[in-house]
Every structure is written in structure tokens, then in C-alpha cells.
Amino acid sequence: MALRDSDPAEVGGYRIEDRLGSGGMGVVYLARSASGRRLAVKVVHGQYADDDEFRTRFRREVAAARQVSGAFTAPVVDADADAPRPWMATLYIPGEDLGTHVRRHGPLPPDRLRGLAAGLAEALRDIHRAGVVHRDLKPANVMLADDGPRVIDFGISRAAEAAGMDALTQTGRVMGTPPFMSPEQFASPQEVGPATDIFSLGAVLVYAATRRGPFDSPSPWETATRVVEGTPELTGVPADLLPFVRLCLEKHPKSRPGPDELLHLLREGRLPDPRPEPPVRQDPEPARPRRRRWWPAAVAATAVLAAVAATTVLARAGGSDPHDPHDLPAGWHTWHRQAADPTAGHPNAMGPSGPFSRCVLADRALVCAGDGIMAARFDLDDGRNVWTRPMDPTPAETSASGGGTIIGTRRGAVYAFGADSSDLRTGEEPQSRTRYTVQALDPDTGRTIWRTPVADTVDGIGPEYGGAVATPAGVIATYGDASDSYALLDAAHGKVRWQRDLPGGADSDCGLTGAGGQAYLICRDTDSKGDRERTVVTQLDPATGKARWQVTAKGLLSLLGETGGRLVLGADPVMEKLAGLTLIDASSHVLTTVRLSIPRNASGARLVRGTLYLTLTSGGVRAIDPRTGRELWQSNSTIEQPGPPTASATRLYLASPTGRLAALDLRTGKVTGTLPGRDESDNIGSGDTAAAPVLSGDALYVPYGLRSVYSVDIHDL
Structure with missing residues (x-):
């Protein structure tokens, strides 16, 4: 995230290098000490510096964080609570927070989920042994480091022994994030103890496993009521972790185990189930919460009111938790915009002719590509088209440089393919020569951070057809003028760190793709007789490009995605009926096949949130369980030529x-809401499809028409 003119050059003697993020209470910077150590420096916003109570809370955060120094927390390096703008420096932990990771990549696979459970239990053991209660354990406060999870942000923690003496929790405020708070946090926050963190641990694990909390509701009132009295929704949590989660989510604090007991249960593999799983309700209405005798009704009602107030404060402070009601950017309103045409006036420019092919979220902005656009940025709140970059800034008369493809994103960069074409007049027929590049763009300004040539062809197929994968180390893309190899371009400078030949060279049918946070090379071939078709799936090591493992499957297959730790592959349903799926366990590499209950043709096949959706140009949709091949439902969406789908927790x-x-x-496929089309022009071809809608909080961004996007609050559908 780019630094701003108002940002300091240094804080407390530590040189500021970048912005890591900002929220309602302050800004977090990436800084470097004199010895070269990277630090995360949290600086409080100026409007809170004169608030004596806030300074007291900040001093307590520093003190609490200093007390905890386990392997699963971020140790404090330095702090100054008395500075004009209080700040605290902790050891920098590279990686995404759990909330961001799940929103971008979906639920964690079972093995990572179990590791997360163990890591968080160990972190809570260290925190509680130091005499501290965190009180705000949530996905945004869990960093996914390479060596395990780390718990951060002790902003509302306090000493466990000071429960009855803390004046800051006796002012009528409810502190925390409602979907991950414990029942006792609503009723009597001055009596909160270590068991409250255990309850939050259970809620965090449910979110990591399902991308939703166990008590989610559009209304903060109902969320608080469900936390207090309701039965948690645990559908989608792996069976071996259900008992662990249920123990954590016991309503009464004394019924929950401590961290040591949880770790023992995980090690021994014996997780007693405190009660049978409730049956799944078939009706769409939420279950009415059961009243427990230990919970006084008047206190519960007061707690719910307090939760509503607390949630409102969080929203006004710029909180971005995905569970907040009407989670929309500050100043958001519905909008529709068309990207500027960056090559307007060029003699060979074609002008807009269709919709974007892909849109992604990047540093709190929407960035789209396609139809000759390398990338275009729209502000999330008002749709302002801040910048637009063409795929080819000076198109040739015979240009065939492609439509524009976003490869992926990282913090502070968007990766995309670029091109530069020119006409060759050496023969009777004019030819086009194109130099293809992979570029890293600044999401804020559109500035090119680095540009690396990856192919130079004459009337050849560009490297975007071979695919590319964004990884933490950089971009793995097809490489060479003949696109006969693949290489890693590092994230910082775009330099080639390694290069490897494609199996079969330039004539191979190989493509790079990503699934479940890993990079894969998918190669398909047929023997000389044309009767033995196979697909070779190779998981790549981003550090070296070598194969971590390789599995060969029958048939010409495409990788549809990953769910539950298994890759899902299938034939192209446009070319032939999809009769079955091939599953590959990413850990054991065991291959299994699943027959579909009814073979299907489709215009599209997408794996979204663990379900395979087949779409037809007429608007038909079929949902299939990829683990069994069973059809879950079929529906008529009423959407002609539907593009790739997007899913929330419920729709x-x-x-x-x-x-x-x-x-x-x-669950049912029933159409619950529609909006009419916005562009009925003749420019939209019969074969066009738009990019998948992009969901950010409660705002849905819909690409359509001629390089256009509109937004809608999903609560209005």
C-alpha cells in the first residue's frame, strides 16, 4: 500500500517503508530498525491522542502485549504511549490475516484447520499464563505466518485478575466484535475471564472452516441474541473438529475447557462430543433461540441493546469486519460507471466492444481487465474511474495482442499481462509482431512498478493463453518467445528467479493455474493413435519450479478448483457431456473418480464455496456436490448467457x-431477487459473457456492457 504525503518518514527512530493498513483507530506501517529488522508500527489517529481514556487503553494494550511473548504472538519491540501520537512497534509478521485469506481463497482445508486450532490454543495458553485475557479474538486478529498462526492486537485485553476493578469496562460499553464475542461479554463484561477467549476460538474456527460465523445474522440485535441463546450453525465444519468446536462454544464459561485441555484432546485425537448435533432445519426461517435458565431475560435484553450500540460504533469507526450489518465503505452509494478509453483517438484503436473478463479487489479498490484494457481502477464507494491502462498503448493495424488479463494481486500491486504490437511489412501479407510483458501495477495510481518481457512473437499465441499464477514469491508465467518454458518473476522487481522447460516444449498443451493457494501445471496429451487421452497434474514449488508431486489422470481434463483439500477436475462440458469428476487429494495424492448422477452439458462449470455449478446460456443452473456427484438442485436463474457465479454464505x-x-x-436454488439489465445495445455479442460479480462486504460489483460496472447493496436484492 503506497505511502501518502501526510505519512511520517520515521516513527520513534524507525524508518517507515510502507503502509500495511489502516482502521478506525490508527494506521499500521511497515518500518525497519537500524539493524534492518522489519517491524509493524501502529500509530494512533490524531483525534484520539487527546482522549485520556483512549491513552489509558493504549498503555494497557502495550503492557498486555509486552507480557505475552510466546511463539504464537507478535512480540513488542518498542512503544511510546506518551508521544503526541501514541505508537507501538511489534515484530513484523509477513502474511495475510485469517479474515482476508478466507475471503480471498475460501475456507481452510482440514489439515490447515487442525493446525490453526492447535496454534490458537497454544497462543491462548501463552496469553492466559501471562495473566491476560485477549477479549477480541477474531479472524482479523489472527495472522497466518509461514510457521503457524500468530495472535495480534491486544487493544481491549486486560489482566485476568483485575476483572472486578477495571473502571474502563464499567462504563456501560460492550467492547469486542459481536459475531466472535462470548455470551458473558454481552451480559457482564466486568466479569469476563479466560473462558471468553475459548468461546471466540470456537467461533473463529467455524469461520475458517465455512467462511461464516456460527451466529451470523444481518441484524446486530439478532446476532447478539443468537450468541446469548441460539444454537450455533456448524454445517461445513469437518466432522473430526465438531466436538472441539462445540466444547469451545458452550454457553456457560465453566463448561468450556482450557487451552491445555484442548491441546491434549487434539494430540490424543479424543474429542468428546458434549451433545448430539442438532438436525438441519429445512425451512428458511431462523430457529427461535432457546432460553437457558442461567441467563436472566432482562440482562440479555440489555446486552443485545449494548451490542447494537457497539456494532454501530465499530461501523462508524471504519471497521471492515465482514459480519458487520450493511458492511459498506464509508460514503458508499449505488453507482454505475464505464471505464475511460485510453486509446481513444489512436488510428488503430477499436474502441469498447464488450464487457470486462475479470474484476478483482485490490487495496480497497475494484480493478477490472478485458476488451483491450490491461487494468482499470474503480473506487468502491462512488465508482470513480481513477485510472485506466490499455493492454496495448499503440496497437498495430494487424494487432492480435489479446483482450487483457489480470493474473492476481498482492498488497500494493496488481499483476497483469501487457503487450506492444507493431506491423511488419516484409512479405505480401502484413504481419503483427507483439512483445508480451507481465506487469505489476500500483492499484492507487496505475503506475507500473515493474515490467518484464515474457515473449516476443510474430502472429503467435500470447503467453496469456498458457496462464499465469500469482504466488507470495511473485508470478509464475509461461516464458520465452516460443512460450516453451515457464518462469518465476519475483514480486519485488519482476526479475526471473528460475526458468524451466515445459514438458513437450512449445507444442505442449500445458497451462498454469492456481487452486487452494498452490500453483499447478496442467498438461494434456493424446497418443499417436488418438485413443489414449491423459492429463498430468503437477503441483509446483514456487521457490524452485520443481514438482512437489505429480498425478496422471485419464481423459482431457481441466482443473475446476479445490475443496476440502481435494482438487476437482472435469472434462469441458461445452465440448462433451460432463459424466464424472476426478478428485485428487492434495496431501496423499490419491486419485478417485466420481460419477455424476445425470451427465450434463453446460456453457460453464465453476466450483464456488465447495459446490460445482453448471450454467446454461438459457439461464439454467445446476448445483452438484463434487464429493458424491449428486445433483443438489436445479433452477432457472432467468439470466441469459450467465457469466461465472459468485457466492456469499447464503446466496x-x-x-x-x-x-x-x-x-x-x-440451499434450494430458488431465485430470491433480480435486477434488470442496463445495456441492451447491439454491441453485446451472442457469445459474450461478463466477468463474475465481486462481493466486498455487503456491496456487490457487477461488470456488464461495454467495459462498465455497477454496484448494489445485497440487502436490496
Whole structure:
């Protein structure tokens, strides 16, 4: 994230290098000490510096963080609570927070989920042994480091022994994040003890496993009521962790185990189940919360009111937790915009002719590509088209440089393919020569951070057809003028760190793709007789490009995605009926095949949130369980030529190239809301499809028409 002119050059003698993020209470910077150590420096916003109570809380955060120094927390290096703008420096932990990771990549696979459970239990053991209660354990406060999770942000923690003496929790405020708070935090926050962190641990694990909390609701009132009295929704939590989660989510604090007991249960593999799992309700209405005798009704009602107030404060302070009601950027309103045409006036410019092919979130902005656009940025709140970069800034008369493809993102950068074409007049027929590049763009300004040539061809197929994968180390892309190899371009400078030949060279049918946070090379071939078709799946080590493992499957297959630690592959349903799926366990590499209950043709096949969705140009949608091949439901979305779907925790969203939108219930396929199209012009071709809608909090961003996007609050559908 780029630094701003108002940002300090140094804080406390530590040189500021970058912004890591900002929230309602302060800004976090990446800094470096004199010895070269990287630090995360949290600086409080100026408006809070004169608030004596806030300074007291900040001093307590520093003191609490200093007390905890386990392997699963971020140790404090330095701090000054008395500075004009208080600050605290902790050891920098590279990686995403759990909330961001799950929103971007989906639920964690079972093995990572179990590791997360153990790591957080160890972190809580260290925190509680230091006499501290965290009180705000949530996905945003869990960093996914390479060597395990780390718990951060002790902003509302306090000493366990000071429960009855803390004046700051006796002012009528409810502190915390409601979907991850414990029942006792709503009723009597002055009596909160270590058991409250155990309850939050259970809620965090449910979110990591399912991308939703166990008590989620659109209303803060109902969320608080569910936490206090309701039964947690645990559908999707792996069976071997269900007992662990249920123990954590016991309503009464004394019924919950401590961290040592949880670690013992994980090690021994014996997780007693405190009660049978409640049956899944078939009706769409939420279950009415059961009243427990230990919970006084008047206190519960007061707690719910306090939760509503606390949630409102969080929203006004700029909180971005995905569970906040009407989670929208500050100043957000519905909008629709068309990207500027960056090559307007060029003699060979074609002008807009269709919709974007992909849009992604990047540093609190929407960035889209396609139809000759390398990348275009729209502000999330008002849709302002801040910048637009063409795929080819000076297109040749015979240019065939492609439409523009976003490869992926990292903090402070968007990766995309670029091109520069020129006409060759050496023969009777004019030819086009194109130099293809991979570029890293600054999401704020569109400035090119680095540009690396990856191919130089004459009337050849560009490297975007071979695919590319964004990894923490950089971009793995097809490479060479003949696109006969693949290479890693490092994240910092785009330098080639390694290069390896593609199996079969330039004539191979190989592509790079990503799934489950890993990079894969998918190669398909047929023997000389044409009767033995196979697909070779190779997981790549980003550090070296070598194969971590390789599995060969029958048939010409495409990688549809990953769910539950298994890769899901299938034939192209456009070319032939999809009769079955091939599953590959990413840990054991065991290959299994699953027959579909009814073979299907489709215009698209997408794996979203663990379910395979087949779409038809007529608007038909079929949901299939990839583990069994069983059809879950079929529906008519009413959306013609639907593009790739997007899903929230409860609904599936489909859009047409003209901008018509439909929301379908994930469980039943019933259409629950629609919006009419916005572009019925003749420019939209019969073969066009738009990019998948992008969901950010409660805002849905829908690409459509001629390089256009509109936004909608999903609560209005």
C-alpha cells in the first residue's frame, strides 16, 4: 500500500517503508530498525491522542502485549504511549490475516484447520499464563505466518485478575466484535475471564472452516441474541473438529475447557462430543433461540441493546469486519460507471466492444481487465474511474495482442499481462509482431512498478493463453518467445528467479493455474493413435519450479478448483457431456473418480464455496456436490448467457453481459431477487459473457456492457 504525503518518514527512530493498513483507530506501517529488522508500527489517529481514556487503553494494550511473548504472538519491540501520537512497534509478521485469506481463497482445508486450532490454543495458553485475557479474538486478529498462526492486537485485553476493578469496562460499553464475542461479554463484561477467549476460538474456527460465523445474522440485535441463546450453525465444519468446536462454544464459561485441555484432546485425537448435533432445519426461517435458565431475560435484553450500540460504533469507526450489518465503505452509494478509453483517438484503436473478463479487489479498490484494457481502477464507494491502462498503448493495424488479463494481486500491486504490437511489412501479407510483458501495477495510481518481457512473437499465441499464477514469491508465467518454458518473476522487481522447460516444449498443451493457494501445471496429451487421452497434474514449488508431486489422470481434463483439500477436475462440458469428476487429494495424492448422477452439458462449470455449478446460456443452473456427484438442485436463474457465479454464505449471484442480475438461495436454488439489465445495445455479442460479480462486504460489483460496472447493496436484492 503506497505511502501518502501526510505519512511520517520515521516513527520513534524507525524508518517507515510502507503502509500495511489502516482502521478506525490508527494506521499500521511497515518500518525497519537500524539493524534492518522489519517491524509493524501502529500509530494512533490524531483525534484520539487527546482522549485520556483512549491513552489509558493504549498503555494497557502495550503492557498486555509486552507480557505475552510466546511463539504464537507478535512480540513488542518498542512503544511510546506518551508521544503526541501514541505508537507501538511489534515484530513484523509477513502474511495475510485469517479474515482476508478466507475471503480471498475460501475456507481452510482440514489439515490447515487442525493446525490453526492447535496454534490458537497454544497462543491462548501463552496469553492466559501471562495473566491476560485477549477479549477480541477474531479472524482479523489472527495472522497466518509461514510457521503457524500468530495472535495480534491486544487493544481491549486486560489482566485476568483485575476483572472486578477495571473502571474502563464499567462504563456501560460492550467492547469486542459481536459475531466472535462470548455470551458473558454481552451480559457482564466486568466479569469476563479466560473462558471468553475459548468461546471466540470456537467461533473463529467455524469461520475458517465455512467462511461464516456460527451466529451470523444481518441484524446486530439478532446476532447478539443468537450468541446469548441460539444454537450455533456448524454445517461445513469437518466432522473430526465438531466436538472441539462445540466444547469451545458452550454457553456457560465453566463448561468450556482450557487451552491445555484442548491441546491434549487434539494430540490424543479424543474429542468428546458434549451433545448430539442438532438436525438441519429445512425451512428458511431462523430457529427461535432457546432460553437457558442461567441467563436472566432482562440482562440479555440489555446486552443485545449494548451490542447494537457497539456494532454501530465499530461501523462508524471504519471497521471492515465482514459480519458487520450493511458492511459498506464509508460514503458508499449505488453507482454505475464505464471505464475511460485510453486509446481513444489512436488510428488503430477499436474502441469498447464488450464487457470486462475479470474484476478483482485490490487495496480497497475494484480493478477490472478485458476488451483491450490491461487494468482499470474503480473506487468502491462512488465508482470513480481513477485510472485506466490499455493492454496495448499503440496497437498495430494487424494487432492480435489479446483482450487483457489480470493474473492476481498482492498488497500494493496488481499483476497483469501487457503487450506492444507493431506491423511488419516484409512479405505480401502484413504481419503483427507483439512483445508480451507481465506487469505489476500500483492499484492507487496505475503506475507500473515493474515490467518484464515474457515473449516476443510474430502472429503467435500470447503467453496469456498458457496462464499465469500469482504466488507470495511473485508470478509464475509461461516464458520465452516460443512460450516453451515457464518462469518465476519475483514480486519485488519482476526479475526471473528460475526458468524451466515445459514438458513437450512449445507444442505442449500445458497451462498454469492456481487452486487452494498452490500453483499447478496442467498438461494434456493424446497418443499417436488418438485413443489414449491423459492429463498430468503437477503441483509446483514456487521457490524452485520443481514438482512437489505429480498425478496422471485419464481423459482431457481441466482443473475446476479445490475443496476440502481435494482438487476437482472435469472434462469441458461445452465440448462433451460432463459424466464424472476426478478428485485428487492434495496431501496423499490419491486419485478417485466420481460419477455424476445425470451427465450434463453446460456453457460453464465453476466450483464456488465447495459446490460445482453448471450454467446454461438459457439461464439454467445446476448445483452438484463434487464429493458424491449428486445433483443438489436445479433452477432457472432467468439470466441469459450467465457469466461465472459468485457466492456469499447464503446466496449465489449470476449476471448477464447486459447487467441483468439474479440472486439464488444456496440451499434450494430458488431465485430470491433480480435486477434488470442496463445495456441492451447491439454491441453485446451472442457469445459474450461478463466477468463474475465481486462481493466486498455487503456491496456487490457487477461488470456488464461495454467495459462498465455497477454496484448494489445485497440487502436490496
